[in-house]
Structure formats: structure tokens, C-alpha cells
Amino acid sequence: MSNSAINFQELLDRVDNDRQLLYELFSIFKDEFPGNLARLRDAVTRGELKEIAKLSHTFKGTLGNLAAAQAMNSAAHLEQAARIGQAAQLSAAFADFERDANSTLTELETYMAEARPA
């Protein structure tokens, strides 16, 4: 499980083994993710550093709550690049983040498909 995007053990501890809550949190992420990612991509395209920092900061918190360490770190890296104005690194940092966030999404969608409530 070392290359898993989500640390399920950590996540289950966080939700006190409440799988219904876990499903609910995944649903929230799945609903919110496309719009937030599009806004972030748009901000990167426009080079709006403040907006990039804000959106990646929110992603960092959300992904941290989901025990998605790799994607959380990518969001942190993107946020940091925006805060210190490293415009040249933004595209690469965003690409890393998008890849890791999508891996997280794929993994939680798989979980949701298997654990869909009756």
C-alpha cells in the first residue's frame, strides 16, 4: 500500500471507523473537486498568485483531512511557489498537483464504487 494515494488506516482513525462518514466525505470531495481544480488551473494560467495561494491552501487542508499525503504535499508546494512568487515554477508545480490530486480522486472513486451504500 506504500504507493496508495490515500492512507486508509489514518483516515479511518480520523473518522472513528465511521465508513458512512468516510463515504460522505469522499462524495463532498468528488463534488467539489472539478470546480475547484478548474478555478486553480485558471488562476495558474492567468498567473494570479494570490488566488493560486488561496486555492492550493484550501486543497492542502482538504487533502490533509483525507490522509492523501502526496497530493497534500503537492498542494503545499504549489502554495509555497505562489506565495514567494516563483512564477516560473507554477506550471510544473500545478502539473504535479493535478496528477496527485487526480490519483486521489481515482482511489476514492474506486472505494466509493466498492462501498456504495445499499
Place this chain on the structure above:
Amino acid sequence: MKILIADDDPLSRRLLEKTLLRAAYEVVSVADGRQALTSLTEPEDAPRLALLDWMMPELDGPSVCRAVRQRHNQGYAYLILLTSRESKEDVVAGLESGADDYLIKPFNIDELKARLRCGERILELEDRLVEAREEMRFKATHDDLTSLWNRGVIMDLLARELARSQRENGSTVLILGDIDHFKAVNDTHGHLVGDQVLREVSRRMLHSVRSYDFVGRYGGEEFLIVLNNCNPDYGFKRADEIRTSINDRPIQTDAGPLRITMSFGVLVSRDWGSRPTDELLREVDAALYAAKASGRNCTMLAKPPQDREFVPAEHSVADSH
């Protein structure tokens, strides 16, 4: 205990809501700093524990903390900032804004609960301190036996009301009352029965005045009543109604029912121009003395020197003994 969650991230908010509901908190959750401030400053039943995300729309977490701390008319709220900003500068800035604690996201649930328990302990301590302060304030301003205003406070209230009457061209009515033959009650039935009489007399006087009038214990068995903004034409009548409320039925004591009466002096400030408080007190005391001298259980009105006399109400002496 009611707790506020303020976080614009719906996932984080839901996770916190569920965790705290499971821990038996009453949860209120909002999505921005402005709503958080509104909730924390509700005049009644505002949450006293709050988890505030650092970065939020409208107002960020530290701004909410600062705004809450600027208000001094509410009980203490224990504020915890949630942050993924972990530099020392950020932590210092968060605490300096008025937060009591902070938690780094993603947080450990056990740590969150432990920090909330810490907050509850602080709030319980604050409650006990406020309770003790209120008790001390009450003791410092009220008479132990009767729970009426004590002498110092009733004198201050009188001075304040007289000043206001002058300013607003109104009238304050001073009523000085004394229990008739109270020494005989103590000598015959003992001081405990005397205390019962003092308490019941006080209770009846309080019930006979408006909620915004003042009743204080002036001396042993002497009481000063201040009727605010009282129509001068009714001042005397009001005083005599108070007298009647004392003698219209016996007071139940451990020594059996006792018929107690009081004598009253009354002074209407508007009749006396801008005389000093001390002088008015001397005059109302003289009216009380005149009431005693004319047989007790009656009410006498103090009139200014140009028509100096003490005027009893026609009916006020009818049931004197």
C-alpha cells in the same frame, strides 16, 4: 456545550461536525468569518467554544478573534484557530490576535478532543470566577439580612436620582420609614423573630414599589425608599400605600403572627428646589419624627420652610394605634 465550527471547506466542516456531535457537543457550523462573528456575539446563548479556520472568506480567523476580544460585554469565548500555517510567526500572530489555542491541520482527533476539554476547563473556571465576583458585588452593595440596597448604595442612588431630577426638571420622592416599637419586638420575642420581621417588612416594601424604584436599609429598623421620576401629586399617596402594605395583615413569625406598623416621612424633591441631599434627608427625617410624635403608623409630608408644617394624609392616621 455549544461549539461553533467556522470553516469554508465543506469537507473539513463536515468532518468536524460529525466528530464533535459524536463527542456530545451541540454544534453550530458556518462557512465564513462574518457568520462566525455574528454567531459568537449573539446576545443570548452564543457558543463559548469555537474552532475557527485561519483562512476564510469575509473575515479570517485572526480577525474574528480580534473582533470577539474587543467586545467586553459578553462571557468569555474560548477560541481555537485551525491552521496549516505552522511557522512560528504565524502561531504568534494567531495567539496575539486573541486566540486561546491553535491546531495544525490535518489534526488528530484525540488531540482535538483533549484541547477542547482544556477549553471547557478554562470556561468552567471563568464561570466560577464570575459567580464569585457577582456574589461579592451583591454582598458589597446589599444588606445581608434583608437583601435590600445597603446604606452606602441607597445614598448614592438617592444623590444620582436627585441630580437627574434637577437636570430633567422632574421630581424624586424620598420616603424614610421606621418600624414602630421594633425594640419591643426584639425584647419580647428575641432577635431572630426581629430578623423575621425585618425581612418580611423589606419584602412588602419591595413589592409595593415599581421595579425601577430603590429600597434600601438606612439603619437598624429604618428604611429609605427612592421613587424615581415620580409625579409629585402622587408621592404622598404612594408612601401611604407602602405603609398600608405593612399593617394590612400580620407578619408570620416563629413567635406567631405579629401586627407590625411603620411610620413614614415623605419629601417631594420638586418642592425643595436645589437643596443638598443632606438637607433633604434631615427634612424627611424630621417628617418621620413628626409621624412618630403624632401616634405612629402614619405618613407625614415634609413641606418647605415658607409653608413649614408636616401634613398627615387624612386617612393615614385613621388606623394608627
